[in-house]
Amino acid sequence: MNIRVAVSGSGRMGRTVGEAVSAAADMQLVAYIDSLVPAGMLDATPLFESPQAAFSATSPDVVVDFTNAEWTPHLTGAAVAAGVRPVIGTSGLSPQYLESLASACRSAKLGGVVASNFALGAVLMMHFAKLAAPYFESAEIIELHHDQKVDAPSGTAVTTAQMMRAARDAAFSHRAPEKLTLPGSRGAESGGVAIHSVRLPGLVAHQEVLFGGLAQTLSIRHDSTGRDSFMPGVLLAVRAVMEKDRLIVGLDSLLGLS
Ligand SMILES: NC(=O)c1ccc[n+]([C@@H]2O[C@H](COP(=O)([O-])OP(=O)(O)OC[C@H]3O[C@@H](n4cnc5c(N)ncnc54)[C@H](O)[C@@H]3O)[C@@H](O)[C@H]2O)c1
Secondary structure, X not given: OOEEEEEEOOOHHHHHHHHHHHHXXXXXXXXXXXXXXXXXXXXXXXEEOOHHHHHHHHOOOEEEEXXXXXXXXHHHHHHHHHOOEEEEOOOOOOHHHHHHHHHHHHHHOOOEEEOOOOOHHHHHHHHHHHHHHHHOXXXXXXXXXXXXXXXXXXXXXXXXXXXXXXXXOOOOOOOOOOOOOOOOOOOEEEOXXXXXXXXXXXXXXXXXXXXXXXXXXXXXXXXXXXHHHHHHHHHHHHHHHOOOOOEEEOOOHHHXXX
């Protein structure tokens, strides 16, 4: 099969996806879409400002989006209307938007994937954290990313905390100290899981989940050391949406983990 793929976003992730799609034997990169960049050519591929124009000119089967939470709803609205299957990696998307996208895909019988982390090792890290969650009373997440990341905490950290909370009967025990000498030093909190965000040049995407119990701790850590780490997961999702008729959230089911 030759899957025609458009890439939404010509930033760091968009270009890496474009290269990975071009190198895949069963895929063809047909367009880039970026509303913030003047239309033209990018690495010998047409670049469109408007999704509608890109879809009608190049008839993609799938559009892969790594942009910004403000833009993704515009992109997917046009994609679903044109029968183009969305594969979304953009972070910071609201639960309400994800509900509406799931409903639109269901009505159109269109496959789609949204994943807060396409690195297969990160999917496993989240799965292992979910398995460990019922056995410890306390847990914290430290997520570390490059200093250009626009949002905090990372979508992966929020998803991990939600998965961990859903795997147990009650929230984790979140200890607040009697005195906070610096506000915010205990991090954010979700389901009793403290989340700490580190932003530094030199980092890519990293996360450590720490569990604490009686006289023991358990640490589960994943490191993406380059953006290539996300590409096997993205290509897996591009192939999978061709066979689906609804929106899949996360890669777990595609990897046989749920
Ligand atoms: N799910 C994952 O595995 C994963 C992995 C890495 C990055 N991400 C996410 O992917 C997204 C892109 O990351 P990046 O490192 O490529 O960022 P980047 O800044 O290099 O590129 C962002 C792209 O989005 C476009 N864009 C930004 N704001 C826009 C707006 N308001 N309207 C239209 N277009 C807009 C820019 O023109 C650019 O092409 C981020 O949300 C990031 O958190 C997800």
